Amino acid sequence: MKNHKAENRIHWNRNRFSLKEEINQKEKKMRPRYQSLLKGGLFLLALAVVCVFAFQATAQDDASTWYKIYYTKAQKIQALRIIKELGSRAPEYFPDEPYPYIVARISNEEAWAYYEQGFQVEEHSDYDPRHAASIIRSDRAVPGYTCYRTAAETIADMKKLAADHPGLVTLKDIGDSYLKTTGQGGEDIWKLELSKSNGIFKRGRLLVTGGVHAREYVGPELALRFAEYLVDNYGTNPDVTWILNYSIVEIIPLVNPDGRKMADGTTMQTDWRKNNHKHDNNNCGTVGSNHYGADLNRNFKYKWGESGVDWDVCAETYPGKSAVSEPETKAVRNVMLTYRDYNTSPTSPASTDARGLFIDLHSHGRLVLWPWGYGDALAPNNTQLQTLGRKLAFFNNHTPEKASGLYPASGTTDDDLYAEKGIPAYTFEMGTAFFQGCSAFESTIAPQNLKALVYAAKACFQPYKYPKGPDALNVALSGTNLTATINDTRYNNSNGSEPTQNITAAEYYIDQFPDPEWPLAKPYAMSATDGSFNSKTENVRATINTSGLAKGKHMIYVRGKDAGNNWGPVSAVFLTVN
The missing domain is CATH 3.40.630.10 (Zn peptidases)
Incomplete structure (x- = not known):
């Protein structure tokens, strides 16, 4: 494999004194919403994946500096790769800011390699990864993070x-x-x-x-x-x-207890990722990468x-x-x-x-x-x-x-x-x-x-089938009147769209959990509140006949089906018979 690190060092040294002029040229081409960032001392960086792999094992050293690496929506996947490949050197990111950014500790060589591809970076020298959030210390918790148990x-x-x-x-x-x-x-x-x-x-x-x-x-x-x-x-x-x-x-909860003790904040080894197996008495350090x-x-x-x-x-x-x-x-x-x-x-x-x-x-x-x-x-x-x-x-x-x-x-x-x-x-x-x-x-x-x-x-009862079907929501009882909403649209479509269908049926069960291996569970049909099943979200209703039910608490299970013949998982409500 080529020594990309060495190549980038040469490239940096050859161009470092013309960096300001290059920034000025690029600033003229940038969209207006980023110009104010550039005027604040930013320079452009970006990810070439091969470069990130080359820097993967680079240790934190005295030449490294904390930076904010800004990215656009189009650069989100590249930004996530930066986070993953830099590991402990990218401890935090802020995707919901007006200008989303990663906080990373990188060297000048890495900065220059990113610069040539188009990310924006601002020095963040006062960043402290252990105290990024204003959290009150507690004796019972990870120091600085009261919400996490040791x-x-x-x-x-x-x-x-x-x-x-x-x-x-x-x-x-x-x-x-x-x-x-x-x-x-x-x-x-x-x-x-x-x-x-x-x-x-x-x-x-x-x-x-x-x-x-x-x-x-x-x-x-x-x-x-x-x-x-x-x-x-x-x-x-x-x-x-x-x-x-x-x-x-x-x-x-704790697959790696030895490693977690290293990262609990009671030592200086909070970047610990692996277990605590010292292979062949190696001379590794105890921090970061x-x-x-x-x-x-x-x-x-x-x-x-x-x-x-x-x-x-x-x-x-x-x-x-x-x-x-x-x-x-x-x-x-x-x-x-x-x-x-x-x-x-x-x-x-x-x-x-x-x-x-x-x-x-x-x-x-x-x-x-x-x-x-x-x-x-x-x-x-x-x-x-x-x-x-x-x-x-x-x-x-x-x-x-x-x-x-x-x-x-x-x-x-x-x-x-x-x-x-x-x-x-x-x-x-x-x-x-x-x-x-x-x-x-x-x-x-x-x-x-x-x-x-x-x-x-x-x-988990039918994990390859239930997610294709609709969810049963807002299951409620008023006396013996049972209502619910059957919804086939609840997917995260941020990375491709999941097909959805109209609702075609809804049913309930009394004290019998509906499962393919329990065919004796008896379904009771529910009707669409508006009179017909013709949309991807339907309000449904039924009246439960409680005659013959013992006094006390009972479980009512509700589920729905879509036009693809997909049943979703059940949701339940308690029924009390007096």
Whole structure:
């Protein structure tokens, strides 16, 4: 491979004294809305993908400076690639500003390479990635970020949740971290298993993981909050209640506890990404893109080592010595392998009757990603994966796209499970920063992504089918009068449009969950409030006959069907018979 870094150094040196004149020439050609930025001392930069890969392993050094890299709507994909390839050197971005920008620590060489292609950059020398948001410090939380629990607090709260709700939550030790396997301390890797102990055979299964990458604070916190939300709302929220009655929700909030302890803010190693495996007593550093360990999201089996990795043992994307070499990977993969196999091979479509769904929580980029990530090839179930991806992205307002849309990466969690079992698998790249400010997390990221996870729990019974169908919304009872809205349009169409159809039917069930394997569940038809089913959103109604029902609380399930003969997932409401 050419030494692009050396070439760019020569180019920079040759042109550095004419930079101001070139800026003046380019300023005349720029649109008016950017001229004020240029007058403020900006110069033009851009991404050539090959250059970004060349700089991937560059360490933070004294020659690096913090910059704002501004981008236009047309440059959004390139901007996201900058974020991903610079890793810890691009800790935050601001997509909602009038002039969206990335905050990145880059050298003069990189600045010049970007400059020649067209991004705008402004020096941001007073930027502090650990205190970007005005967050009050707390003794109980990551220093500077009161909304995120440390590794120790996360584990303690998992144990308390299970102890306080023995009929609803089971805590399982699924393996050990690297340090624990070598007698250097370390932690158990814990899985929360949420399901009501009611003797009902469970038809749905959802697996959620967080904390694969140590410095990504949002994932573990959201995973644990999802567990707490389900527990807190069981018995009072009808949808949460039927989800836990009929499915198993498995949550591994902290896949990489050793790494997270490094990134918790109690040390100076907050950029830590990998696990804490010191390979061959190497002499790696302990910060940024130069630290020891293996990238767990490059260590899974499928297509291990083929793309998006760096074989420098100190690099952020070092995939380990072999596939599934790390104990953390083995622990998660052992859970994955307990899922039913719906796949004949990774090159053939999995059965559309597949049950189960997987979501791996990461940050950042505001993306919903699905296989394949290792390269440009489409997954055999790409159409169904795309539909569900657009549905999930409707709830969290992220951009839905195939995982390799940013850059190829092999040996990832989602590619591996889909290849092995044929189950739909996704990565959420949440938020806009590794060290996401608590204001944005509490007001937007957490509530939106919790909604996406709840939908995932509803869809996991038929994840290749339900997302094609309409949602049942606003299910309500007034006495015995049942009403709802059936809506077939709820997709995120920011990256292509999902086909939608008119509503053709709606129905409800009393105390019997509608499932293809339970044919005895009896449906009752609902009618369109306006008299006919002829639009993509319909208000529907019915009157429930309660004669013969026992006194007490009952569950009413509602669902709708569109013109493509697609039934959506159910939504529910409680009915009390006095």
